[in-house]
Amino acid sequence: MQRNDEQALTRVPPASLAARGARPITILEPERMNLLGLMLRGLLERGLAAGRGARLRGDILVEAGGMRITLRFGEDRVEITREPPRGRPRARVCGTLTALCDAALERGRVRAWFGGRLSVRGGPLTLWRLLVLLRAS
Amino acid sequence: MTTTTDVIRELEAAVGAGQVLRDDATRQTYASDQTENPAAPPDVVVKVTTVEQLVAVVKLAARAKIPLTPRVAGTNLGGLAIPSRGGWLLDFTGMNRVVSIHPEDMVAVVEPGVTFGQLKDELDKAGTGLTIGFPLAPPETSVMANCLLDGLGNLSLRHSAMGEWISGLEVVRADGSLLRTGAMALGVPVPFARAPLPDLTGLFVSLQGSTGIVAKAAIQLWPVPKVRERSFMFAFDRKTALRALREMPRLDVLDDLGSLSWPTGKMLLGVERPGPRDPAEPEFFVYLDLGAASEKLMAAKRKVIDDYVRGLRKEGHRIEGPLDVPSLVRLEPRLSKFSEFPTRLDFLLDHPGGGLTWVGTYGPMSRFPVGLERGIEIIERHGFPPMVVARPMKGAHFGVLRFIEVFDKKDADEVARVAAANRELCDALIEEGFIMYKTPAWAVDKYAARLDPGFTRLLREVKALMDPDGLMNPGRWRI
Numbered sequence: 001m002q003r004n005d006e007q008a009l010t011r012v013p014p015a016s017l018a019a020r021g022a023r024p025i026t027i028l029e030p031e032r033m034n035l036l037g038l039m040l041r042g043l044l045e046r047g048l049a050a051g052r053g054a055r056l057r058g059d060i061l062v063e064a065g066g067m068r069i070t071l072r073f074g075e076d077r078v079e080i081t082r083e084p085p086r087g088r089p090r091a092r093v094c095g096t097l098t099a100l101c102d103a104a105l106e107r108g109r110v111r112a113w114f115g116g117r118l119s120v121r122g123g124p125l126t127l128w129r130l131l132v133l134l135r136a137s
Numbered sequence: 138m139t140t141t142t143d144v145i146r147e148l149e150a151a152v153g154a155g156q157v158l159r160d161d162a163t164r165q166t167y168a169s170d171q172t173e174n175p176a177a178p179p180d181v182v183v184k185v186t187t188v189e190q191l192v193a194v195v196k197l198a199a200r201a202k203i204p205l206t207p208r209v210a211g212t213n214l215g216g217l218a219i220p221s222r223g224g225w226l227l228d229f230t231g232m233n234r235v236v237s238i239h240p241e242d243m244v245a246v247v248e249p250g251v252t253f254g255q256l257k258d259e260l261d262k263a264g265t266g267l268t269i270g271f272p273l274a275p276p277e278t279s280v281m282a283n284c285l286l287d288g289l290g291n292l293s294l295r296h297s298a299m300g301e302w303i304s305g306l307e308v309v310r311a312d313g314s315l316l317r318t319g320a321m322a323l324g325v326p327v328p329f330a331r332a333p334l335p336d337l338t339g340l341f342v343s344l345q346g347s348t349g350i351v352a353k354a355a356i357q358l359w360p361v362p363k364v365r366e367r368s369f370m371f372a373f374d375r376k377t378a379l380r381a382l383r384e385m386p387r388l389d390v391l392d393d394l395g396s397l398s399w400p401t402g403k404m405l406l407g408v409e410r411p412g413p414r415d416p417a418e419p420e421f422f423v424y425l426d427l428g429a430a431s432e433k434l435m436a437a438k439r440k441v442i443d444d445y446v447r448g449l450r451k452e453g454h455r456i457e458g459p460l461d462v463p464s465l466v467r468l469e470p471r472l473s474k475f476s477e478f479p480t481r482l483d484f485l486l487d488h489p490g491g492g493l494t495w496v497g498t499y500g501p502m503s504r505f506p507v508g509l510e511r512g513i514e515i516i517e518r519h520g521f522p523p524m525v526v527a528r529p530m531k532g533a534h535f536g537v538l539r540f541i542e543v544f545d546k547k548d549a550d551e552v553a554r555v556a557a558a559n560r561e562l563c564d565a566l567i568e569e570g571f572i573m574y575k576t577p578a579w580a581v582d583k584y585a586a587r588l589d590p591g592f593t594r595l596l597r598e599v600k601a602l603m604d605p606d607g608l609m610n611p612g613r614w615r616i
Contacts, residue, residue: 032412034414034415034418035402038407038408039469042406065373067417067418096457097458098457098458098460101460101468105467105468
């Protein structure tokens with residue numbers, strides 16, 4: 001990977017997210033956050049900065065490798081928390097860490113997402129928007 | 138003895154006036170390192186760039202009875218380059234020639250200031266197809282120092298601690314005379330090995346400069362594999378991780394294998410002070426290096442690894458991966474710290490508190506479960522997250538078990554806590570059969586009562602013979 005690509009892919013500063021109209025992302029209680037939440041933050045930041053997932057709203061539960069986090073898509077911010085969803089989540093994604101990583105890396109992600117390696121529940125539109133948002137690019 | 142004006146004049150004549158520094162600011166720069174060891178400035182900083190200068194400085198120090206402390210980057214994490222009795226600190230960063238490279242025989246001769254980053258660049262530029270093993274220390278770390286202190290690198294799984302990679306030395310003794318060891322002692326054209334002459338090289342390994350100052354070291358190198366792959370596995374519990382560390386070397390396909398505990402991953406991902414672990418998350422990240430002469434061989438090695446991991450899962454162990462590092466970097470670019478070595482782990486080296494220390498030990502793989510258990514209990518009880526590195530070495534004949542703490546150097550309470558934690562770790566790990574490498578003076582004090590009397594007697598005799606006035610990095614291995 002070229003050095004400029006690495007720089008482009010590093011954490012997107014909140015000011016930059018705002019400048020691009022993207023919602024800032026906050027990890028609630030970062031010292032307690034698990035590996036899943038920490039890794040998803042980077043993916044979310046890059047995806048939101050690229051204009052993806054702008055219309056996602058509500059709580060989405062993600063479980064991978066036994067770890068569980070809630071992505072909270074609000075009007076003006078996104079939060080990542082280990083707290084359970086408030087009420088019924090808009091969507092739920094569950095599977096191994098490897099399956100989630102493969103989906104994000106676009107290795108058979110559609111099949112993984114909708115065909116069994118990951119268990120997904122929720123509105124198809126929400127799931128599709130999440131799938132697009134969590135691309136590792 | 139103090140440095141008189143006449144002595145300063147002679148020192149300046151030996152190395153150049155601009156290379157003798159006595160101002161307070163400079164002295165304070167060299168007074169400490171990242172550890173909790175108390176700061177102690179030298180009286181004078183002397184920048185040495187040639188062996189002729191070194192000989193002159195050592196002779197002058199011997200005459201004036203001035204202690205000498207050698208230093209390059211000062212990243213040893215044992216306080217070993219902090220002067221214990223003032224004197225002259227010898228800064229070798231400018232004595233940094235790669236004197237020779239013998240590509241067919243895979244050996245290079247280096248001066249003390251040659252760093253891992255520099256050596257890699259020179260080997261690559263010369264198109265040698267050779268490499269040295271890299272520690273997780275920063276690229277500005279001295280190759281020679283890491284070898285002389287018997288550190289480890291990413292080829293230690295195959296080739297043991299780095300002291301074994303030394304095939305010969307050129308040393309300046311306390312009286313300023315020169316000696317050579319290994320094949321260099323016979324003046325043969327290629328310094329190919331320590332064998333088969335009597336192994337006097339050992340008189341300078343792990344003795345922390347207290348028996349002489351090394352001016353040149355012949356270090357063995359290894360071929361860069363045509364095909365290379367680094368990947369990570371996620372072990373959800375320590376039992377699984379330790380079993381993999383113990384068994385995978387016997388598959389005979391790996392170039393490197395090691396594990397980092399969960400706080401390291403979190404700090405890499407921006408959490409400065411990781412809190413309690415989510416019980417569901419991986420406890421250890423296990424990394425694997427594979428190297429092969431062809432894609433076909435690499436595919437065969439990958440299959441061996443996959444079969445082994447599948448076997449672990451069948452037995453109920455929770456382990457995910459391997460996931461190759463380039464893919465992981467696409468997911469999280471900060472993981473690029475582990476893409477290539479040497480690397481700079483800035484989340485450890487450059488964090489706001491500035492303090493970094495460890496108790497690093499070598500010990501038998503069979504004792505890793507109990508060593509790890511005890512170490513984690515101690516480090517957590519003292520209020521630090523359990524940052525652990527565990528790696529098999531020399532085919533798993535032994536391994537490194539290292540407990541790392543980051544702390545705020547300006548917080549007296551944290552400094553006291555980390556010092557207490559380290560002492561308790563040292564005691565517990567000795568009981569479980571582990572021995573600290575790059576041994577700080579305070580740990581040597583703990584060993585004194587336990588050491589074999591014959592070993593102690595001979596060590597004292599050697600130090601008295603090699604350094605009768607006690608000027609060579611005094612305070613090291615004082616037993």
